[in-house]
Amino acid sequence: MTATMDRPTEEAPSGGKVPLVELKDVCKTYGNITALKDISLRVHAGEVTGILGDNGAGKSTLIKIIAGLHQQTEGELLLDGEPTRFTSPADALDKGIATVYQNLAVVPLMPVWRNFFLGQEIRKKSFPWALDSNAMRATTLTELSKMGIDLPDVDVPIGSLSGGQRQCVAIARAVFFGARVLILDEPTAALGVKQSGVVLKYITAAKEAGFGVVFITHNPHHAHMVGDHFVLLNRGRQKLDCAYDEITLEHLTQQMAGGDELEALSHELGR
Template identity: 80%
Template sequence: MSTIEQMPVDTEPGGGDKIPLIELKHVGKQYGNIIALQDINLRVKAGEVTGVLGDNGAGKSTLIKIMAGLHQQSEGELLVDGEALTFGSPKEALSKGIATVYQDLAVVSLMPVWRNFFLGQELRKGPLKTLDANGMRATTMSELSKMGIELPDVDAPIGSLSGGQRQCVAIARAIFFGARVLILDEPTAALGVKQSGMVLRYISAAKEQGFGVVFITHNPHHAYMVGDHFVLLNRGRQKLDCTYDEISLEELTQQMAGGDELEALTHELRR
């Protein structure tokens, strides 16, 4: 069920840039009188990582929910492969190849890795439609191995894996079940340096295999290590929109930290 070969390579007429897998145009979201997002523009292209940065309350969660089909935007357009769409559910988004890996991963800790890999989409066989446990074990091992994840035992409870390993299993699962776009919600937030490195290498590998990745994070260092394009949200507004070549890590960090506010605080504390 590999999706890499199935991924269309879309180009605009006349040999221009690739049409984004997902594009948001002037998207806004209101909850009653509360404006959660306003005038957000975002492009996610095949083979690229788009880093979406922002502190708590910046609007990152609302943005994820719109792209994942949990919520509908109040204004603006969401385009998939150049076609304007409105998702009514996460299932509709997934049918278009858009998969979201949330920070809590939605796994059952006491179940084996292979059960979690096929959770909700189990393989069955025979007239009685019994679970094909051996088939799911073999497929899980094969798919994880393809993505460079080597686990000694897929029968081990997924809760016994490290945080980085669980993140990688969740990403591999999304790809296996048809994702072309991976939306990753703070995948390195609760991880140490070594485990974060594992996830970042995996994000880079997914990019190299042609997937579009939306990397939601509050860590500019992690975003800069794998990102091709950066969008910074601040209180629901888009503060920054630039490519890797247009900004340095120092500048990205300063923008993320508040720019002039951080500089003023630094001078105040050093007096």
């Protein structure tokens, strides 16, 4: 698969199709604290939904609801148009919702292929207690290659890879184990420009392969580069909901930075 950073010129692939995942007026409270209020969004196949927000905006809570870790207090979560309540992250994963968290949940000293199959190892048919290391090595190489990831040696410790490479291995792993929706939690937050570019290319590659991608980020430039649809959260509220052709990078950046509040502050400071 060849990834490209070019913006799509054709109409968005979702059209009028039923979203893979949809939230309708979702709220989440913890006692007297309201973490999310009236959140509505759609995740379509072959599209990237960028969810932006500063620290404390509610992005983590939103991830946990879609990933099955928490359940919403109010509102609906629909999967393929059907109301759904996930009982656990395993339940969400069984239904094709995979989350790649920022810490990646890898064992740095283990080789790449062991991390790729961590918790879901292939065992030899003749000796069920023994791992089929050759099969796992071959599968890891094949699946990474499908994502366009050139990693000739899967025996190296995954901790020796760059941050961008580790993110891409985690994405390929989620795809291999049946994900239809990929939730990526701040995948470029701790990366430099070059490594961020690598991850953004593989996000585009996943989109072009027909996956629905939820891209959580606080970087409007990265979101606008690959996103088809944008939702901006601010203190648990939905501040913005628009498609790529409805907003410029400048406007998205301004809204992310505070919009009217930033303008008011600038005026107050006399600049």
